[in-house]
Amino acid sequence: MERGALAQTARHIPKKAGTIFVVSTEDVWKHKGEALRQALENTRYEVLFLPGGEDHKRLAPLEIMAEQMVERGGDRSSLVIAFGGGIVNDMGGFLAAIFMRGIPVIQIPTTLLAQVDAAVGGKTGVNLQNGKNLVGSFHPPLVVVTDPALLDSLPDREYRAGLWEIIKAGIIREPGLFRYLSEQRQAVLSRRPEAVDHIIAESVRMKSEVVSSDERENDLRRILNFGHTFGHALEAETQYTRFLHGEAVAWGMRAAVHLGELIHSVSAQDAAAMHRIIDEYGPIPSVAGIPAANLQARLAHDKKTVQGSVHFIVPVRIGEVKVVSGVEEALVRTAIERALA
Ligand SMILES: NC(=O)c1ccc[n+]([C@@H]2O[C@H](COP(=O)([O-])OP(=O)(O)OC[C@H]3O[C@@H](n4cnc5c(N)ncnc54)[C@H](O)[C@@H]3O)[C@@H](O)[C@H]2O)c1
Numbered sequence: 001m002e003r004g005a006l007a008q009t010a011r012h013i014p015k016k017a018g019t020i021f022v023v024s025t026e027d028v029w030k031h032k033g034e035a036l037r038q039a040l041e042n043t044r045y046e047v048l049f050l051p052g053g054e055d056h057k058r059l060a061p062l063e064i065m066a067e068q069m070v071e072r073g074g075d076r077s078s079l080v081i082a083f084g085g086g087i088v089n090d091m092g093g094f095l096a097a098i099f100m101r102g103i104p105v106i107q108i109p110t111t112l113l114a115q116v117d118a119a120v121g122g123k124t125g126v127n128l129q130n131g132k133n134l135v136g137s138f139h140p141p142l143v144v145v146t147d148p149a150l151l152d153s154l155p156d157r158e159y160r161a162g163l164w165e166i167i168k169a170g171i172i173r174e175p176g177l178f179r180y181l182s183e184q185r186q187a188v189l190s191r192r193p194e195a196v197d198h199i200i201a202e203s204v205r206m207k208s209e210v211v212s213s214d215e216r217e218n219d220l221r222r223i224l225n226f227g228h229t230f231g232h233a234l235e236a237e238t239q240y241t242r243f244l245h246g247e248a249v250a251w252g253m254r255a256a257v258h259l260g261e262l263i264h265s266v267s268a269q270d271a272a273a274m275h276r277i278i279d280e281y282g283p284i285p286s287v288a289g290i291p292a293a294n295l296q297a298r299l300a301h302d303k304k305t306v307q308g309s310v311h312f313i314v315p316v317r318i319g320e321v322k323v324v325s326g327v328e329e330a331l332v333r334t335a336i337e338r339a340l341a
């Protein structure tokens with residue numbers, strides 16, 4: 001993770017690598033293709049474009065791309081460079097995981113969300129009609145090239161959506177980061193390079209620590225889902241069109257903090273500080289007209305449900321959360337209603 005890291009990309013390509021496939025979207029390529037082209041100046045590579053958007057994060061485009069890879073000389077020695085937002089990281093990573101039963105991938109995340117989240121931890125995959133990320137594989141990248149300079153063309157709404165995952169990192173495990181985000185809000189929102197670099201580095205470190213302590217999904221990794229159980233319900237209820245993922249997570253964190261207050265897992269003072277920081281980095285699109293009952297009904301369908309019982313991650317204090325289950329339905333309803341209010 002370093003400003004300017006993109007220029008060093010070629011160094012990470014193994015000498016014996018065969019055909020290199022850059023997987024990207026037209027959109028990302030328009031903004032940042034030239035920068036990658038320069039970084040790969042003396043390297044031969046093919047560019048494959050994915051259709052962007054969550055609707056297209058499906059298996060079908062991967063089959064088409066795998067065929068194209070074979071036609072263009074792809075074999076077991078090939079390498080994928082996934083260059084784009086989280087969708088490209090997930091799809092390009094999964095393509096690498098299954099092409100010829102697995103070839104290496106270099107991840108180059110180009111959104112804030114992808115730099116602090118999607119490209120860290122080795123999860124790859126696509127959506128099914130029945131839900132997000134239901135088909136996939138763990139395929140840890142050869143290297144992640146994280147260059148904050150890639151974010152300078154990112155639209156403001158996308159940037160702020162990524163910030164909520166960083167706020168999440170502060171709440172669940174990093175009190176110092178939480179304090180920094182509170183005190184340096186102007187620097188962060190105006191994208192001052194040293195502020196951006198700092199919060200990315202801290203978030204990447206946090207997620208790396210959590211996922212390396214247990215590569216597969218279980219207890220510690222579950223804290224990363226703070227705000228996500230509620231957030232996923234909101235995304236699904238609004239057909240993934242009204243909120244960006246990070247915005248839904250912002251709302252979900254609010255609901256999770258309310259739930260923590262209702263079950264007395266967190267002090268009123270810490271809860272207030274959490275609500276404040278979520279507000280200060282807002283606003284998110286309006287939640288008007290969304291029925292609490294519908295959101296509550298959707299909780300049970302969340303992928304993170306374990307054997308039928310919904311687990312919630314609630315705050316304990318700034319920098320600490322815990323997993324609870326068997327929470328009374330009425331309290332969950334109240335938390336949702338308060339977050340919608
Ligand atoms: N694997 C994981 O652990 C993990 C974790 C979190 C999220 N994800 C996945 O990540 C995806 C969301 O990622 P996202 O928020 O990055 O969305 P995205 O990939 O759709 O990118 C958001 C938008 O930004 C554009 N964009 C990307 N880079 C840009 C740049 N540098 N300049 C200008 N525009 C740019 C894209 O074209 C797109 O329109 C979801 O599918 C989610 O499931 C995966």
Ligand SMILES: [Zn+2]
Pocket residue numbers: 117165228245249
């Ligand atoms: Zn998330």
